[in-house]
Amino acid sequence: MQKAVFEKLDATVSRLGFGAMRLPTLPDGSVDEAQTAQMVEYAISHGVNYFDTAYMYMGGESERVMGRVLKKYPRDSFYLADKMPLQMAKNEQDVKRIFQDQLEKCKVDFFDFYLLHAMDRNRVAWMVDYKAYDFLCAMRREGKIRRLGFSFHDSAEVLDQILSRFEFDFVQVQLNYLDWTVQNARGVYQVLEKHGVPGIVMEPVRGGFLADPPKDAAAVLDEALPGKSYASDALRWVARLDGIKVILSGMSNMAQVIDNVNTFTNEPPMTDAQAAAVDRAAALIAQKKAIACTGCRYCEKCPKGIAIPEIFALYNRRKVFGEAFRVMQTYQTSIAPEHRADACIGCGYCQSQCPQQLKIPELLKACHAELITRGA
Ligand code: SF4
Ligand code: SF4
Known part of the structure; x- marks a missing residue:
């Protein structure tokens, strides 16, 4: 296992x-803890020592499951990362309560890496208002946090402002060969440097999207990197960047x-020639204009239960693979009418939660119009 x-x-x-945001599940939707334990065992026995969870992952179960699963390994044999969900706090007391709760759920006395979750221009203000930065720095001084950072979803300019104003040990960013240009991850990376x-x-395979690229992009990758999985191509492309230490995969x-x-x-x-081929594949994928949903499910508490990530995934399938008729059938058979895009009431809750800053209600309207047609 490569180390950094x-x-x-x-x-x-x-x-x-090891990202614990998309753990295997049982038919009832709960986390398949036995399978998770086997996956962790395999990862650890092959040199993986970084595990990443969050308060919100798997409806709150990820922390508990990872806490139980990792308990059998010596505490100094792995690094555990967890995150503060400022969007679930209203004041300083909430921040302190959530942090204590997380230590208990994860069955640890300290976090090796701790992050403010999904920071953007708005959440910086919450971080200050709720005194979260001061509290977490105090936890770092006490040793309950060994390294303090934040995960980030906003522009390079906002990242520059945050890092100019506050001292953090590391930052977790969304970066992959498609977002390098499409979402200016290059600019974000340059700010880190x-x-x-x-x-x-995070999202080196864009929520799995790059594991199954469209045919024209796949042909470019097949020629330059024969016999490799497309996920592997995406991971190796990111691994070329010296400033990136850990590459998370959920x-x-x-x-x-x-x-x-x-x-x-x-x-x-990856060689320079292979990386150039990946860049060509990225340009082909970017032309399809898919919706940049990563399937994170932060929007899942929609009051109408709209199946937002599923709808965006179907729309993308149609855009990328052109399977209009099959996609239309799936939309009508797998999503109940009350959970389809046209049942959205435009309340805006989902948009406030989306780390990709997608204009979800607007996009849903466009999706519905396309998903109910057979295509040209
Ligand atoms: S805007 Fe629509 S999809 Fe978003 S939370 Fe409200 S009802 Fe749900
Ligand atoms: S719409 Fe946004 S919040 Fe919802 S799953 Fe996609 S990326 Fe996540």
Whole structure:
């Protein structure tokens, strides 16, 4: 397993990080803890030592499951990262209560890495108003947090402002070969370099989207990187960036763990020619104009129960693969009428939660219009 060193943070991490946001589930929707434990066992025995959870993941179950599963391993054999959901707090007391709750749920006395979750221009104000930054810095001084950072979803300019104003040990950013240009992840990365702050990457495969690219992009990848999975292509492209230490993958089954471990253990660094081919594939994918939903499900508490990520995934399927008739059938058979896009009442809740800053109600209207037609 490839390793990376956080030079100033006294940590040597596996480049592959185990993201616990898309854990396997049982038919009743609960986390499949037995399968999760097997996946963690495989990952640890192959050198993975970075595990990433959050208060909101898996409806709140991710922390509990990871706490139980990791309990059997020596505490100094893994790094555990958790996150403060400021959107679920209203004041300083809430921040303190949630932090204590997280320590208990994860069955630990300290977090190796701790992040303010999904920071953007609005949440910086909450961080100050709720005194969350002061509190978390105090926790760092007490040793309950070993390294303090934040995950980030906004522009390069906003990141620059945050890092100019506050001192953080690291930042977790959304970066992959498609968002490099489409969402200016390049600019975000350059800000990290400017401030000398190490990065952790989330969504390197764009919520799985890049694991199954459209045919024209897949042909380019097949020619330049024959015999490799498309997820592996995406991970190796990110791994070329020196400022990125950990690359998180939200794994949902053992096959994904095995493939990712193989990528970071046996695959050589991507060559410049291969990376250029990936960039060409990215340009082809960008032309399809898919909706940049990563399936994170932060919008899942929609009061009308609109199946937002499922609807966007179907729309993208149609845009990327052109399967208009099959997509229309799936929309009508797999999503109940009351959960379809046209049942949205435009309350705006989802938009306030979306880290991709998608204009969800507007997009849903456009999706519905396309998803009920057979196509040209
Ligand atoms: S705007 Fe529509 S989709 Fe979004 S939360 Fe409100 S009802 Fe749900
Ligand atoms: S619409 Fe936004 S919040 Fe909802 S799943 Fe997609 S990216 Fe996440």
